[in-house]
């Protein structure tokens with residue numbers, strides 16, 4: 001029995017495990033280069049003087065002493081809080097109408113509410129200028145107030161954050177427990193009381209989560225305040241002004257950190273409340289199906305129609321403004337605003353945007369899907385994979401403008417070997433992939449979690465390397481999710497402003513950025529036309545996506561429907 | 563036991579997950595062509611042991627030899643086995659044919675050879691007409707057989723089955739159990755099956771390893787294990803058992819509640835208190851009205867279980883529990899047994915086992 005000596009136990013790695021191990025480290029390296037190091041560069045910049053010497057927190061002291069700068073913080077806070085309150089209430093009522101009542105046309109209302117996702121956030125700001133601006137037809141409704149300022153920012157922010165709020169709130173209302181409604185009915189509680197004691201508390205975590213998400217979006221948004229903020233400064237526009245206008249990079253970095261901290265806090269609290277919600281989800285059993293109620297349904301139908309009108313007002317006016325010869329004096333239609341006569345901001349920026357979005361969607365989808373597969377299915381390096389998972393959540397907490405600024409600091413360093421990426425298409429693509437990483441990553445993880453955990457074991461037992469199985473089984477089975485991620489990345493890359501505003505160069509101008517610059521130069525109609533181009537292409541790509549879903553997916557997913 | 567015939571030798575295998583010990587000093591030998599079952603309650607480490615054999619889990623210490631080759635440090639893909647999981651893990655987007663051909667395609671087989679082999683296997687499992695169907699179009703039992711064919715396709719010399727029948731309903735289970743046994747007879751493949759269903763293990767296995775808390779409690783043929791459980795745990799886990807109190811009175815004398823029975827007590831010393839285990843079917847009712855012949859008891863409950871009745875009896879023999887007695891339906895008894903009937907119980911040395919008290 002000598003053969004059974006004591007042997008220190010360690011199984012030799014499968015080839016598949018080796019590949020996975022290498023990939024884990026490659027991903028860590030990528031995140032390190034394209035997320036961690038740029039953020040470190042940003043932080044060190046905030047503690048340097050203009051000669052690059054370390055001066056500790058002196059810049060922060062200057063910031064606090066400068067009332068003009070410091071007041072922006074409260075401005076940001078003000079518009080974010082007001083917008084959040086409005087969106088949460090409006091979104092909740094809308095979600096309630098869609099989930100818990102018997103109004104007709106639910107499908108239509110759902111679609112309408114999602115339209116803002118297809119347009120850049122500045123589209124609403126531009127439309128508001130047409131409605132309420134100095135030449136606006138509804139200007140008198142503001143009773144002497146200017147649309148350029150907090151009112152405009154809030155009205156536009158409500159428009160573009162509404163679908164995000166609606167999606168979270170609908171999900172949480174769809175989980176409402178029918179048993180509680182029955183109990184409330186048995187106790188003869190009034191309808192209003194049921195609403196306040198059952199519906200609202202049931203969606204508690206959804207409401208909390210929406211609050212944090214909307215708050216962060218408005219708090220960190222750059223495009224809307226840039227277009228319609230007028231003299232009302234917020235943090236994001238301050239960063240832009242310091243960096244682009246005054247070349248004061250250090251102060252830009254300081255304000256970025258001031259912007260980053262509340263965003264991180266909101267993110268942490270959101271994560272916390274989401275965890276609570278999933279715990280709640282598992283204990284749910286009976287699905288609530290609403291009964292008709294004439295009064296309630298009528299009121300909510302009217303309410304949904306009002307929201308619909310608002311959405312149509314925004315997108316319709318942007319389109320109208322793009323087509324009208326000279327608002328509001330000559331309302332004859334023309335396509336001349338689509339000629340974009342301002343140099344460098346024309347159709348080439350539109351095609352750049354399409355290229356950038358295709359690259360982002362293509363490479364982003366591959367990287368995100370493989371990354372989440374590794375995190376979920378690899379067998380070794382558990383600790384490293386946990387680290388990777390944590391890092392993959394980070395981009396969600398980092399405002400686009402902060403990420404963009406940290407990219408310039410990092411890639412512009414002369415001795416950085418990655419310096420060659422500066423001012424190229426590649427830096428735009430990488431930035432956008434990182435910026436939108438988390439949401440896609442999470443949906444990819446969800447899809448992969450649904451796969452049988454033993455697929456890999458089966459494949460190994462049959463001596464088929466895991467990467468072959470990944471191509472033959474994992475990828476085809478997850479194809480619908482992969483397509484969704486592709487579309488999500490494409491549409492967001494088309495509409496993003498804040499992430500790329502610092503990173504484009506003369507050869508790589510983008511449509512969304514052009515729209516802002518056109519507006520800056522007084523060509524509001526051109527800005528509207530450019531924003532609408534983005535809407536068309538987003539519609540087109542979504543349309544192609546549903547066609548593909550119908551044909552290709554039907555064929556490759558035949559096994560699913562049987 | 564002929565040492566050369568040991569095909570799979572597991573020696574002092576330990577496995578812990580951080581603090582928790584899932585396997586403790588497991589040593590077993592399995593012969594070529596044997597059908598063995600790992601049997602034990604949920605969480606006892608059966609799956610863990612199977613996964614260690616497959617290389618899907620890394621043991622903390624210990625060795626595994628397969629066919630005199632040290633495999634315990636080889637990666638999964640270098641080991642020689644086929645496996646069927648409880649969930650079957652069939653690839654949902656591949657047809658039956660493609661699922662079975664999955665391992666063959668990678669081995670540079672010609673297209674013709676692959677399709678011949680797959681057809682052969684489809685015939686073996688009796689699903690030739692289902693080749694083009696997707697897993698979701700098959701019943702649970704059919705899926706299970708496809709998973710089996712997939713595992714057999716590359717002709718492994720060891721077959722591992724992790725609760726392959728537990729997801730099926732009772733009828734199909736019994737049928738497939740028989741199929742599995744037939745297949746094993748035909749192919750002579752060394753097979754290890756994990757199960758927590760004792761009936762399944764008893765009916766199908768050549769040898770059973772009973773496990774508890776990561777340890778092997780006993781191994782042996784189904785008859786051995788049933789007739790002579792090594793310890794009260796096995797006695798109670800395999801079939802039903804009544805536990806009585808007893809005192810050893812001599813090398814061949816066992817005292818149960820004052821009645822002396824001739825029984826081999828040599829491994830216990832005189833005066834020692836012991837636990838006496840007796841199977842429900844080994845207890846007899848006597849008609850004699852003389853009290854000193856046996857013990858009396860009252861029928862509390864009668865369960866009808868198809869081919870036999872299970873009678874629960876309140877008796878001074880078991881002060882804390884009800885005694886369970888199984889009687890075949892067809893057994894003639896002069897007196898009809900009803901709830902409330904008083905019966906005379908006779909304990910004989912058949913099917914009796916005694917254990918140390920503290921176990």
Ligand SMILES: Nc1ncnc2c1ncn2[C@@H]1O[C@H](COP(=O)(O)OP(=O)(O)OP(=O)(O)O)[C@@H](O)[C@H]1O
Nearest residue numbers: 579582584602603604605606607608609610611758
């Ligand atoms: N990856 C793991 N990490 C920590 N503990 C584990 C892990 N896998 C198994 N265990 C623990 O090891 C013990 C044995 O698990 P195992 O899956 O082998 O049980 P089993 O006998 O197959 O049970 P069942 O009949 O329920 O399948 C269990 O208590 C389980 O909780």
Ligand SMILES: [Mg+2]
Nearest residue numbers: 608609610724
């Ligand atoms: Mg198990």
